[in-house]
Amino acid sequence: xxxxxxxxxxxxxxxxxxxxxxxxxxxxxxxxxxxxxxxxxxxxxxxxxxxxxxxxxxxxxxxxxxxxxxxxxxxxxxxxxxxxxxxxxxxxxxxxxxxxxxxxxxxxxxxxxxxxxxxxxxxxxxxxxxxxxxxxxxxxxxxxxxxxxxxxxxxxxxxxxxxxxxxxxxxxxxxxxxxxxxxxxxxxx
Ligand SMILES: [Zn+2]
Ligand SMILES: [Zn+2]
Numbered sequence: 285x286x287x288x289x290x291x292x293x294x295x296x297x298x299x300x301x302x303x304x305x306x307x308x309x310x311x312x313x314x315x316x317x318x319x320x321x322x323x324x325x326x327x328x329x330x331x332x333x334x335x336x337x338x339x340x341x342x343x344x345x346x347x348x349x350x351x352x353x354x355x356x357x358x359x360x361x362x363x364x365x366x367x368x369x370x371x372x373x374x375x376x377x378x379x380x381x382x383x384x385x386x387x388x389x390x391x392x393x394x395x396x397x398x399x400x401x402x403x404x405x406x407x408x409x410x411x412x413x414x415x416x417x418x419x420x421x422x423x424x425x426x427x428x429x430x431x432x433x434x435x436x437x438x439x440x441x442x443x444x445x446x447x448x449x450x451x452x453x454x455x456x457x458x459x460x461x462x463x464x465x466x467x468x469x470x471x472x473x
Contacts, residue, residue: 293318294326298335298414301345308342334377334404335415346415361387363395364433372432374407374418388432389423389439393464394471410438411445422446423463427455435470437463 293316300307300315312323327343330336336343359368362384374392376384379401386392389407396405396418406415410424422443426435427450436455440446446457458466 290326294330295414297326297330297343298345299412301336301343302413306339306342306344311342333417334406359385361385361391363387363391369432371408374405376405377403379403388437389418390433390435390437390467392418393437393460394467397464397468407439409441410449411440414441416441419460421460423458423460424450424453424455425458425463425466427453429453437467
């Protein structure tokens with residue numbers, strides 16, 4: 285594995301936040317056995333990627349609810365109008381700060397093809413559940429695992445995970461550009 289130490293630490297922080305909601309800097313320093321400055325640097329990096337939010341003296345995970353604004357009702361998909369599950373939620377932030385939510389990568393990627401001025405687009409890694417930048421992610425399209433729209437479009441941060449998943453559940457591994465073209469075409473037919 286070529287994952288560097290800071291990356292591994294940051295992945296660990298995200299994993300802990302998925303279990304704990306909020307962690308203080310002090311707790312992270314103790315758990316990771318690094319300096320507070322290192323923890324701050326890791327959190328700044330994760331915050332820049334849109335994965336965590338720094339709160340007073342600690343950090344919180346950017347959850348599906350937080351990412352889609354302070355709304356109390358769970359949003360419905362901007363494309364197909366079905367209820368959005370946190371397992372597959374796809375969040376688009378536009379350059380002007382507006383946010384849109386799609387039910388899964390299938391609808392989200394189609395929606396991206398209709399939009400200009402997209403700032404970021406995030407969806408959970410299918411295995412690890414942490415939010416990933418969809419433009420750098422890998423997708424398994426048309427596998428046997430159907431959670432939402434068909435063809436099923438599942439997101440993976442690492443190509444290797446996508447390949448392994450594909451071996452068991454079939455479908456095809458694609459990068460963002462390929463999957464977008466594929467979905468646009470399958471919708472026109
Ligand atoms: Zn949808
Ligand atoms: Zn969907």
